Structure formats: C-alpha cells, structure tokens
Amino acid sequence: MARAAKKKANEAPEKTTRIQEINRRLILDAALDVFSTYGFRGTTIDQIAEKAGMSKPNLLYYFPRKQNIYVTLLEETLAEWLAPLAEIDPEGDPIEQLRKYITLKINMSESHPEASRLFANEVLHGAPAISDFLSKHLKPLVDDKAAVIRRWVGEGKLAPVDPYHLIFMIWATTQHYADFDVQVRAIMGSQVGRPGFREQTAQAVLSIILNGIRPRPV
Amino acid sequence: MARAAKKKANEAPEKTTRIQEINRRLILDAALDVFSTYGFRGTTIDQIAEKAGMSKPNLLYYFPRKQNIYVTLLEETLAEWLAPLAEIDPEGDPIEQLRKYITLKINMSESHPEASRLFANEVLHGAPAISDFLSKHLKPLVDDKAAVIRRWVGEGKLAPVDPYHLIFMIWATTQHYADFDVQVRAIMGSQVGRPGFREQTAQAVLSIILNGIRPRPV
DNA sequence: CAAAAACTTGACTACTTGGTCAAAATGCAG
DNA sequence: CTGCATTTTGACCAAGTAGTCAAGTTTTTG
Numbered sequence: 225m226a227r228a229a230k231k232k233a234n235e236a237p238e239k240t241t242r243i244q245e246i247n248r249r250l251i252l253d254a255a256l257d258v259f260s261t262y263g264f265r266g267t268t269i270d271q272i273a274e275k276a277g278m279s280k281p282n283l284l285y286y287f288p289r290k291q292n293i294y295v296t297l298l299e300e301t302l303a304e305w306l307a308p309l310a311e312i313d314p315e316g317d318p319i320e321q322l323r324k325y326i327t328l329k330i331n332m333s334e335s336h337p338e339a340s341r342l343f344a345n346e347v348l349h350g351a352p353a354i355s356d357f358l359s360k361h362l363k364p365l366v367d368d369k370a371a372v373i374r375r376w377v378g379e380g381k382l383a384p385v386d387p388y389h390l391i392f393m394i395w396a397t398t399q400h401y402a403d404f405d406v407q408v409r410a411i412m413g414s415q416v417g418r419p420g421f422r423e424q425t426a427q428a429v430l431s432i433i434l435n436g437i438r439p440r441p442v
Numbered sequence: 443m444a445r446a447a448k449k450k451a452n453e454a455p456e457k458t459t460r461i462q463e464i465n466r467r468l469i470l471d472a473a474l475d476v477f478s479t480y481g482f483r484g485t486t487i488d489q490i491a492e493k494a495g496m497s498k499p500n501l502l503y504y505f506p507r508k509q510n511i512y513v514t515l516l517e518e519t520l521a522e523w524l525a526p527l528a529e530i531d532p533e534g535d536p537i538e539q540l541r542k543y544i545t546l547k548i549n550m551s552e553s554h555p556e557a558s559r560l561f562a563n564e565v566l567h568g569a570p571a572i573s574d575f576l577s578k579h580l581k582p583l584v585d586d587k588a589a590v591i592r593r594w595v596g597e598g599k600l601a602p603v604d605p606y607h608l609i610f611m612i613w614a615t616t617q618h619y620a621d622f623d624v625q626v627r628a629i630m631g632s633q634v635g636r637p638g639f640r641e642q643t644a645q646a647v648l649s650i651i652l653n654g655i656r657p658r659p660v
Numbered sequence: 661c662a663a664a665a666a667c668t669t670g671a672c673t674a675c676t677t678g679g680t681c682a683a684a685a686t687g688c689a690g
Numbered sequence: 691c692t693g694c695a696t697t698t699t700g701a702c703c704a705a706g707t708a709g710t711c712a713a714g715t716t717t718t719t720g
Contacts, residue, residue: 243667281711282668284710411584459697503697
C-alpha cells in the first residue's frame with residue numbers, strides 16, 4: 225500500500241501531492257539525461273537515483289518499474305517533439321511554412337538534443353515502447369500534412385515532390401545535428417560550439433531544401 | 443594458452459586455420475545482427491553464441507571479450523561504409539558525382555541496414571569505441587571532399603552551399619531509411635517493402651538535393 | 661498536537677550476465 | 691595410426707542490477 229498516486233482504496237481523483245510533483249520532475253529530468261546517453265538497457269536505476277539526488281527505493285516509490293520512467297519520458301517528449309509539425313498552416317505560404325518548420329526543428333535539435341537522442345535510440349531499436357504511438361498518432365498527423373503538401377504541389381506552389389520523403393528529409397537533416405553530434409564535432413571541430421553555428425546550419429539546410437522544392441519554370 | 447590466433451611462443455606469422463576463419467565469420471555475422479538491433483549493452487554474449495550456433499565458451503575462445511567482437515565489427519564495417527565518399531571524383535561533373543554518391547548511399551542503406559544501425563547506435567552514444575577513427579580517418583576524408591565541393595562552388599558549378607552541411611545532409615537523409623526504418627514503415631506502411639520503393643526514394647531525395655544545389659541564375 | 665498518511669532508506673533477494681576453467685572431443689602432421 | 695595442437699563445452703564464479711521489505715522519518719490533517 226501507500227503506492228504513490230494510488231488512493232487508499234478506490235476513491236476517484238488520484239490527487240498528487242506537492243512532494244510527488246517535485247520528485248517526479250527530479251526523476252524524469254535525471255532520467256532524460258541518463259537514458260538519452262546510455263539507452264534503456266545501458267541505464268541503471270542507481271544512476272538515475274543518484275542524479276536525482278535520492279535513494280533507489282525512494283525512486284521506485286514513484287516509478288515502480290524502470291520501464292515506467294522510460295515510457296513516461298517518451299510520452300512526455302513525443303508530444304512536444306511533434307508539435308511543430310501540427311503548426312504547419314495549410315493556408316499559409318508553402319515556402320514560408322516549411323521555412324518556419326525547419327527552423328523550429330533545428331532550434332529544438334540544439335536546445336533539446338537529449339530528447340532527440342532518446343527518441344532516436346528508441347526508434348533505432350525498433351520502437352518497442354512506442355510503435356503504437358507511431359501508428360496511432362504520428363501516422364495520421366503526417367498523413368494530414370502530407371496531403372497539404374501534395375495540394376501545394378498540385379497548385380504549382382512547390383516543385384513536384386513526394387510529401388512523405390520531403391518530411392523524412394526534414395526530420396533526418398535537422399535531427400542529425402542532435403543525434404550525431406559527436407560526429408559533427410569530430411569533423412567540424414570547434415566551430416560547433418561557436419555562437420553563429422546554429423544560424424549557419426539553418427541557413428545551409430534551408431537553402432538546399434527550399435531551393436530543392438521551389439517551383440521551377442517548365 | 444592455446445589462445446586463438448596466438449602462436450605457441452612468439453613465432454611470427456599469426457596463421458589462421460580454416461576452422462578459425464569459418465567460426466570468426468559466423469560470430470561476426472551473428473553479432474552484426476544482434477548488436478545492430480539491441481546495441482552494445484543490450485546484447486548478450488549468449489544471444490550471439492546462440493545465433494552463431496556455438497557455445498558461449500567457444501565463442502569466447504575466438505573473441506576473448508565482448509568488446510573485441512564489437513570493435514572488430516565496427517572496423518570491418520566502417521571502411522566499407524565510407525568507401526563511396528572516397529570515390530567522388532574531383533574531375534567529374536559535380537551534379538553527376540553527387541548523384542552517384544547519393545544513389546550509392548541509398549542502395550547501401552537498403553542492402554545493409556544493420557551496418558547503418560550499428561554505426562548510428564555507436565555515434566548516438568558518443569562513439570566511445572571509434573572517436574579516434576572519426577578524427578583520424580573520417581575527418582581528413584571529409585575535409586578533402588569538402589574542399590572539392592568548395593572548389594566546384596567557386597567555379598560556379600554548384601550553387602553557393604556549405605560543403606560540410608551538404609555532406610551531413612546526404613548522410614542524414616540516406617541513412618534515415620535504414621536507421622529509422624520502423625518509423626518509415628509506420629508511416630508509409632506496405633509501400634516500403636514494395637519493389638519500386640528504393641527507386642522512388644532515390645528519385646525524391648535526388649530531386650530535392652540536386653535541385654537544391656544546382657547553380658541558379660543570378 | 662496527536663494520529664494518520666505520505667515519504668524515505670538500509671539491507672536484502674533473485675536473477676542476469678560476462679568471463680573462467682579443466683576436461684573432453686576433434687583435427688592434423690609425420 | 692599416434693601424439694600433439696586445436697577446438698569445444700558443462701559447470702561454475704563474481705559482479706552488477708532490478709526490484710522488495712520492514713522499519714523509520716517527515717508531512718499533513720482533523
């Protein structure tokens with residue numbers, strides 16, 4: 225008994241206390257760091273507990289299973305990660321909308337690289353924990369936006385291009401800078417940390433993709 | 443004693459027997475499968491041994507440490523994985539050379555997705571086993587080809603574009619189809635397996651990137 | 661301010677897993 | 691075919707790790 229977020233018997237509202245809120249946050253923040261660096265199997269509960277500044281049994285009081293932390297984290301992250309896609313406005317100017325989307329994704333890649341790596345690692349390993357999410361939430365959203373892009377192409381506002389592959393290309397390219405950070409650093413060296421690097425990256429990526437899909441004279 | 447590939451005392455030539463050759467191959471093939479699916483930490487020696495059809499101690503007779511298998515595999519794979527980049531001909535036609543390179547990479551992504559995932563996983567986790575390789579071999583090669591691309595840009599044969607970001611974009615995009623395969627499948631469904639899919643992918647990627655870097659009228 | 665509920669933890673268990681070892685089986689050179 | 695080298699494996703060990711438990715401490719509440 226006394227399982228966190230589980231009432232005495234079956235009273236409904238599942239209230240959370242102040243302490244629960246603080247500690248769950250501490251745990252999830254620590255876990256994001258560790259999971260994104262070492263992957264699910266490579267992470268130990270002790271590592272997370274240590275980083276969160278509490279004992280292992282205490283951590284397990286809030287999340288009875290290692291899996292629980294991991295799944296909670298993924299769910300929390302995914303919504304946020306997908307949000308920019310939903311914001312593409314079907315009524316806006318195609319090139320401007322995609323410019324905005326790509327810019328947002330590059331910014332997120334720099335500001336939350338752990339989230340990107342957590343997700344990348346999960347998908348790379350076959351998405352065992354989120355394959356449902358992918359088919360039930362991601363697919364419909366992408367289908368929706370793909371239809372918009374396809375319409376834009378039909379209206380001659382974009383060069384003929386497969387919308388799905390375009391979306392994949394944007395994801396791949398923007399997340400590359402988070403997921404393959406060490407490789408980027410190994411090759412570009414000290415430039416990576418420097419102030420203007422994100423802008424330089426954005427400029428390069430935008431230039432290629434947007435020119436690649438701008439409507440072309442026949 | 444009787445350590446494989448270690449002679450009685452110190453006689454030089456390190457000969458390998460027929461059986462050694464067969465079994466090392468069996469182990470490495472099995473290991474590629476397992477490591478690329480579960481990552482280093484997520485893989486157990488027993489899994490590899492089972493898949494290779496031999497007992498764990500026997501496997502350890504050929505590779506005394508788990509790390510040995512992993513590193514051998516990475517080394518074997520990396521050279522092959524990088525080869526297409528080296529083939530870019532500085533004297534060839536820029537668009538044609540890059541078309542060839544991108545096509546090769548997409549084909550590799552489909553024919554050897556495990557290699558791509560093995561590598562992706564390693565880099566994603568900070569490249570602990572190959573950071574030396576990245577700075578000593580990959581960087582010089584990329585620097586070299588970046589210089590070529592920069593020259594092409596200078597000669598007006600390509601639109602102004604940062605060569606490093608262009609290379610990253612090609613890597614990201616092509617390897618995406620191997621590394622994020624489950625996601626691609628979740629979204630594009632049965633299309634992925636179908637015969638023409640690779641060609642369709644190649645066409646889309648080539649169209650965007652090549653049009654994105656084709657020299658533009660001022 | 662007491663009693664109840666919520667929270668915290670040291671000590672422990674059960675299990676997984678990388679790696680060892682000694683002895684048996686097999687291959688091979690002379 | 692004989693004796694030495696190579697290969698193979700069952701049984702085992704030690705370390706690491708997910709998760710339990712019972713007993714304490716702190717916070718909340720009536």
